[in-house]
Amino acid sequence: MAEVHVIGQIVGASGFPQRRLFCKWGLHAGGAWKLLSGLGSGQTQVDDPQADDVAYWCHPLDVHFATKGLQGWPKLHLQVWHQDGLGRSEVLGYGFCHVPATPGCHALACVTWRPRGTWRERLCQRLVGGGPQLRNPEAVAAGAADRFPRLRTEAAGTVHLQLGVLLRHFGRYGVEC
Numbered sequence: 001m002a003e004v005h006v007i008g009q010i011v012g013a014s015g016f017p018q019r020r021l022f023c024k025w026g027l028h029a030g031g032a033w034k035l036l037s038g039l040g041s042g043q044t045q046v047d048d049p050q051a052d053d054v055a056y057w058c059h060p061l062d063v064h065f066a067t068k069g070l071q072g073w074p075k076l077h078l079q080v081w082h083q084d085g086l087g088r089s090e091v092l093g094y095g096f097c098h099v100p101a102t103p104g105c106h107a108l109a110c111v112t113w114r115p116r117g118t119w120r121e122r123l124c125q126r127l128v129g130g131g132p133q134l135r136n137p138e139a140v141a142a143g144a145a146d147r148f149p150r151l152r153t154e155a156a157g158t159v160h161l162q163l164g165v166l167l168r169h170f171g172r173y174g175v176e177c
Contacts, residue, residue: 001066002170003036004074006099008106008163010044012056015157016092018082021055022046023159025079027063027099030072038063046083061163074099078159080112093156100165108161116152 013021026041044057065074077096081089093112100106 001034001068002173003168004065004067004099005166005168006061006063006065006074006163007166008061008161010057010059010061010078011160011162012047012054012058013080013157013159014054016053016055016080016082018092019053019055020046020048020083021092022081022083022089023057023059023078024081025059025061026077027074028077029065029067029074030069032069033065033067033072033074036064036066061161073101076110076161078110078112080157080159095156095159097161100163103165103167106163106165108163110159110161112156112159113153114156116154 010023010025013023023044024041025043027035029035038061040063042059044059047055047057049055061076063074075096075098078094079091080093080095082092083089091114093114095110095112097108097110100108
């Protein structure tokens with residue numbers, strides 16, 4: 001079987017209006033893919049930047065996949081959350097990016113978005129906190145955009161990643177790397 005090894009880190013996030021950010025992440029791959037080692041999901045620590053609007057997490061990623069086909073190439077789905085002074089958490093953005101299909105070191109910027117909500121929901125968000133959330137956030141990475149035909153969104157911020165990709169035995173299956 002062909003193998004993909006991804007080593008890197010979720011560096012941090014920028015462009016979000018709040019501080020005290022953390023990130024929940026997960027890897028999604030098709031049915032022909034098998035996770036051999038590493039964690040398929042996780043969460044970073046909370047960072048409260050003092051000088052600028054960039055939250056640094058430097059959260060490590062180290063996963064090893066085996067596959068029988070190229071369909072369902074792994075995707076990394078991300079959720080950026082804000083934790084307030086009382087320990088309450090609210091989601092600030094959703095995003096996903098494909099793991100690069102070429103070997104080497106890659107710097108990625110994953111743009112995130114959030115549901116806009118109605119004017120009443122936006123007013124409540126300003127006064128009380130919280131806001132609209134997706135019932136099934138994994139559907140974002142699963143390519144289920146047709147499930148959200150009337151969903152209005154707005155830009156949220158950017159998550160920065162550094163990923164190193166190693167490919168093994170793809171030549172045996174007729175794929176040039």
